[in-house]
Amino acid sequence: MKIDYLTLFPEMFNGVLNQSILKRAQDKGLLQVNTVDFRHFAENKHNQVDDYPFGGGQGMVLKPEPVFNAMASIEKTADTRVVLMCPQGRPFDQSLANELSEVEHLVFICGHYEGYDERIRQHLVTDEISMGDYVLTGGELPAMVMTDAIVRLLPGVLGNNQSHVDDSFQDGLLEFPQYTRPREYQSMTVPDVLLSGNHANIEKWRHEQKIIRTFEKRPDLIELYNLSDEDKDIIERYKKQLKND
Structure with a gap:
């Protein structure tokens, strides 16, 4: 370019x-x-x-x-x-x-x-x-x-060409939470699912977090996003959790 x-x-x-x-x-x-x-x-x-x-x-x-x-x-x-x-x-x-x-x-x-x-x-x-x-x-x-x-979107610019795929807004949602070492810091721990080695469960958790985070921080984006029935269920469960908390 x-x-x-x-x-x-x-x-x-x-x-x-x-x-x-x-x-x-x-x-x-x-x-x-x-x-x-x-x-x-x-x-x-x-x-x-x-x-x-x-x-x-x-x-x-x-x-x-x-x-x-x-x-x-x-x-x-x-x-x-x-x-x-x-x-x-x-x-x-x-x-x-x-x-x-x-x-x-x-x-x-x-x-x-x-x-x-x-x-x-x-x-x-x-x-x-x-x-x-x-x-x-x-x-x-x-x-x-x-x-x-x-x-940063040009092929070959980033060290990993997939690095930008999960960025906020790339698919219309905000990015999921990220964690790194140490596993525990000042009594704050990393979610167990990220340590499980089960990639299917990790991807499911990350998608749920993207839906929740976008609903919470940018409801305007959620209105534009094509929510599946499963996505709608995620939001409803999150709303109930907020009420219970």
Whole structure:
């Protein structure tokens, strides 16, 4: 995968892209990243990239010329997806991370100030994506978060290609509880089923825990999940347990 970032602050990416999983993905040749400072593509002697909005209003708006020129400098393919980081966009979630992990080339346009000239949105962008119902100073942080979520899904990036299969949201549910050594710590013990060696029972317990945890912490996800009759029974037993407790 190749990822280009159009940004006014390319140095912001150095720490994140050169650590941990993202660095290893580049070392393995599975990821190629490039930052483009679109200030260098401004068509004025002061390299000005923003201006006052027509019609008046607060703040400054990113001019179209620097962004259009910067995009023209990037080699694109038929598979290129151009992502505008925007609070008006589609909310980013695990399903979108999976979708974008299949793309060969991503371009993130990271804006600042009050917003973008609308012609950028209309003529350059394939996807508008939001990290949530709040406003940040710029698009760099959301682009880095999305990069981490997407790249870890690429085959060969994680040490075990199955590592992300049980992640929260991957199947619409939250992840089951995890335990490791020691078996007992400050009188707190690991559930016996995980020590039984019976893989069928372990998988059954883990699924039950996913259903319960999602019902308890994210009931909105449970409403969207296709519950089986067995899943519904798990929830009913859990409700009765809560009443008895």
